[in-house]
Amino acid sequence: MSRAAKQRLASVGLWLVTFLLMVIMCIPGLWVVLSAFRPNREILARPPVWVPERLTLNNFAKIFGLGEAQVAIPVGSYFMNSLVIALTSTFVALVIGMAGGYAFARFRFRFKNSLFLSLMLFRTVPGIALSLPLFMLWSRLGIIDTQMGLIIVYIALNVPFTIWLIDSFFRQIPMSLSEAAQVDGCTRWQAFWKIEFPLAKGGIAAAGVFAFLTSWNEYALAAQLTRSTDSKTLPVGLMDFTAQFTIDWAGMSAMAVIIIIPALILTFLVQKHLIRGLTFGGVKG
Amino acid sequence: MLRALRARQTALAPLVLLLPAFTVMLFVVALPLAFSFYTSLTPYRLIRPETIEIFIGARNYVRLWDNPVFWAAFWRTILFLAIALNVELLLGLGIALLINRLTWGQRTLRTIMMFPMMFSPILVGFQFKFIFNDNIGIVNNALQALGLTDRAIPWLVDAQLAMFSIIVAEVWMSTSIFAILLLAGLLAMPRDPIEAARVDGCNSWQVFRHITLPFLMPFIFIAMTIRSLDVARAYDIVHVMTGGGPAGRTELLWTLLARVGYDNARMGEANAMAYVSTLLSIAFTVFFFRKLMAARRYMGGAE
Secondary structure (H helix, E strand, O other), X not given: OOHHHHHHHHHHHHXXXXXXXXHHHHHHHHHHHHHOXXXXXXXXXXXXXXXXXXXXXXXXXXXXXXXXXXXXXOHHHHXXXXXXXXXXXXXXXXXXXXXXXXXXXXXXXXXXXXXXXXXXXXXXXXXXXXXXXXXXXXXHHOOOOOHHHHHHHHHHHHHHHXXXXXXXXXXXXXXXXXXXXXXXXXXXXXXXXXXXXXXXXXXXXXXHHHHHHHHHXXXXXHHHHOOOOOOOOHHXXXXXXXXOOOEOHHHHHHHHHHHHHHHXXXXXXXXXXXXXXXXXXXXXX | OHHHHHHHOOOHHXXXXXXXHHHHHHHHHHHHHHHHHHHOOOOOEOOEHHHHHOOOOXXXXXXXXXXXXXXXXXXXXXXXXXXXXXXXXXXXXXXXXXXXXXXXXXXXXXXXXXXXXXXXXXXXXXXXXXHOOOOOOHHHHHHHHOOOOOOOOOOOOOHHHHHHHHHHHHHHHHHHHHHHHHHHHHHOOOOHHHHHHHHOOOOHHHHHHHHHHHHHHHHHHHHHHHHHHOHHHHHHHHHHHOOOOOOOOOOOHHHHHHHHHHHOOOHHHHHHHHHHHHHHHHHHHHHHHHHHHHHHHHHOOOO
């Protein structure tokens, strides 16, 4: 065998090994996805059924109350709550984050590093620890169990990291570009929208997706600040499937798939920007 | 002209731009934390609202100091984080190095690798509760089918096994973050020093130890800093998988404070615990942030 052929074989082998490892890593997630399409009877079967006899959409029909309707879990309103809360909080966090990120990337001011660190430290407070005072305050303000109450919390949850990401993307744009535009008569505001914003768009989108996912997946705070279909989100709704001693595994798996799909699509759309923003911002100051 | 432009950017502009961010953080995080601190100095119980006006000084904290259940949860949390983060870092590094060596098909594998990142922590908890279920879980089914054991292993009922299962879930959820950040570091790495070292006769381990690893250090610190921002999301996993059981053997600080605050309605005591857990997270973030800053200076970054 020639040297080149041997090398080629080795690289194919390495790829296969890595691929297998990645697939093994994904199995726990894939197993839940598969279970969403299997009847509960098959999931509970003893001895276990390894190869599904048929795949079915019944579990989805059931949790949406179609077909053999018997489960009363309002997945539809949970989904809408999740969507409204995640989208609104993401939008506001992005606006605030763009202003803040621009300030950190383009200005020198006193206590800059300390201010940046203190923003990050706000984010560090464990959700469950923060939920105690928020639970007490939000009840007094009368915004417990409202979409607004959760939106405000998620904005605060997302602002620090959004600033980190957007700051790092603005830094990658040379300052001379916007200065040139200003020399040519643009105001700084115009220069921002005509030069810097279009160039940083990918990164801002990545920050937006990250914020959306954080809100979409959050549980600890939502579990305490929501009560009813007025504001309960999908992760909180997932717990509806667990009774004291029984768990509807098939229904839960179907709901899991509903939660994952938007996350899956969004992450793949922006994965490149996300990685670049995180690492570049960290290393190049 | 340029200098004039720069000078016109008054000291006021960054303040105005940062005002909304800090207003939100003040209203949603700082003020509630101050309120939480005050509450931790009272014997406040949800069922007796007037108790919030009784000031008892640091008695809640003193009581925590003498509380073996609290200390057990505290040290268990530290141990849990130490094991989980180290395993995540090592596995993530291994995966990143492996993918970095591929000469083609890298993108596909990188995409597959990110799959666990999309799972909500509550979903990860549910998923592993399902997988480790002693009757219908795939782990026991597989072990029994392979003839490795003939009885159902009580993964989530036995104290040690339950802790192990929780760590597996946590590692599954977070390893990709390390892998993806370290891979980005490896891809950004210049090739010349490695080739020079090889020409000089270094073996693979020496190249890794003296060239790759020092270059990766800042990326390791970035990954650690980012992770440290929300280590507490492990709460979701434990809450679903064991709820802190059996008999409190998997109780972490976060599940304990939720139980004391919401189930037992002893808000004063719970807020004292919340403060301890918050300080723990802050110490953790500050530690890695400073390492990151030091590494940055070493790398000769801007500013």
